[in-house]
Amino acid sequence: MKKNDYKKGFGFLSALPYALLAIVLAAVAVIAMHA
Amino acid sequence: MKGFFERISAFFGNPEPVCAVEFVLIAVTFFLSLNFLRKNNAKLIVWFFILYTLVVSALVFFSDAPAYVELFLLAVFVLAIVVMFATEIKRAVWERSSKTLDVKHSDHDADGDDAKTCINEIIKAVQSMSKNNVGAIIILANSNIPSGILDTGISVNSQISSELIESIFFPKTPLHDGAMIINDTRIQAAGCFLPLSQEINLPKELGTRHRAGIGITETINVTSIIVSEETGVISVAHGGKLKRYADTEMLRNTLRNFYWKEKLN
Numbered sequence: 146m147k148k149n150d151y152k153k154g155f156g157f158l159s160a161l162p163y164a165l166l167a168i169v170l171a172a173v174a175v176i177a178m179h180a
Numbered sequence: 181m182k183g184f185f186e187r188i189s190a191f192f193g194n195p196e197p198v199c200a201v202e203f204v205l206i207a208v209t210f211f212l213s214l215n216f217l218r219k220n221n222a223k224l225i226v227w228f229f230i231l232y233t234l235v236v237s238a239l240v241f242f243s244d245a246p247a248y249v250e251l252f253l254l255a256v257f258v259l260a261i262v263v264m265f266a267t268e269i270k271r272a273v274w275e276r277s278s279k280t281l282d283v284k285h286s287d288h289d290a291d292g293d294d295a296k297t298c299i300n301e302i303i304k305a306v307q308s309m310s311k312n313n314v315g316a317i318i319i320l321a322n323s324n325i326p327s328g329i330l331d332t333g334i335s336v337n338s339q340i341s342s343e344l345i346e347s348i349f350f351p352k353t354p355l356h357d358g359a360m361i362i363n364d365t366r367i368q369a370a371g372c373f374l375p376l377s378q379e380i381n382l383p384k385e386l387g388t389r390h391r392a393g394i395g396i397t398e399t400i401n402v403t404s405i406i407v408s409e410e411t412g413v414i415s416v417a418h419g420g421k422l423k424r425y426a427d428t429e430m431l432r433n434t435l436r437n438f439y440w441k442e443k444l445n
Contacts, residue, residue: 163214170233171207174254177237178247179199180191 206254213258220268225261232257267378270399271420294365295439298340302362303431305345306405306414315409316349317359317393320438321368321402325361329396333358333372340367349407359392359404375399377420385410386422393417403434 210233217226233254240250262269302318309316319325334355338344340362348370349356358371376388377395393404398420405426406415414426416434423430 160211160215160218163218164211166230167207167211167214170210170230171203173237174206174233174250175199175203176188176191177241178202178250179196180187180241 209258213261216265216268216272217261220265222265225264229257267398267420271401298362298365299432299435299439301340301342302345302405302435303428305342306407306431307428308342308346309349309407310412310414313409313412314346314349314351314407315356315389316345316405316407317374317389318345318405319359319361319372319374319393319396319402320405320435321361321363321400322438323363324400324402325363325368326400329372329374330361330369333361333369336360336367336370338367340365359396379420382422390415390417390422394420394422397421403438405431405434 236250236253355371359374360370361368374392374396376391390406393406394417397404397417404417415422415424416426
């Protein structure tokens, strides 16, 4: 096992805050368009 | 302010199916853009992205502009990211497409003895050229070099040997100025012209050969080994990054990664 191998399995965790941010921004955009 | 809350509650009171579709599409586009910016260390643009979306949303909300105005303004920003990061997007696409090529490649993958011989021959040639200040650029490709680049050189299709590599890069011979493409256990072509890196922060002492060696790795998932003609320093480039002063150990690791598909550190 290489030094940084442990990070591979949790790659999606580091993208999680960005997924939440994308959901919040998309919600703001849709509300602004249709409210 | 009263109108603001009334409009929001009216929206949630009568949600339209089209809003759900729009929401999913926008959220996926935003996530792909933000994740791409994160991977390319563009955190400042992430902040700008957040600010831009909030400002555009507020403007559209309070000015009662039609929905397509906001969609258009958001699309402009995503397009700006595509233009700004054209090279990085190209590299991501190549990396994805080369994964399927790797599977094909492993069908005729070098077995242990063949690969060990090739590794030893390449290291011997590179170190000899370094000692004699002979410039060289060797591309370790996984069958993913575009034919446009191969066509600029001469097809060699020969077994790898240190004598042949040194002969090709010997000064004043017709093929010495271009790049050698190694595919699996064979020298596929020599004298090939490569796209140059447009990176402005490269040290001034790096010449065209180094720029070419880095340039090809910016867009295609390959590794370059470069020997400087002036100093004899050996460098290794991968993913647009250059590692200078490569010793035998680094060369051996690079070649092992190439032949046995281990991931580069």
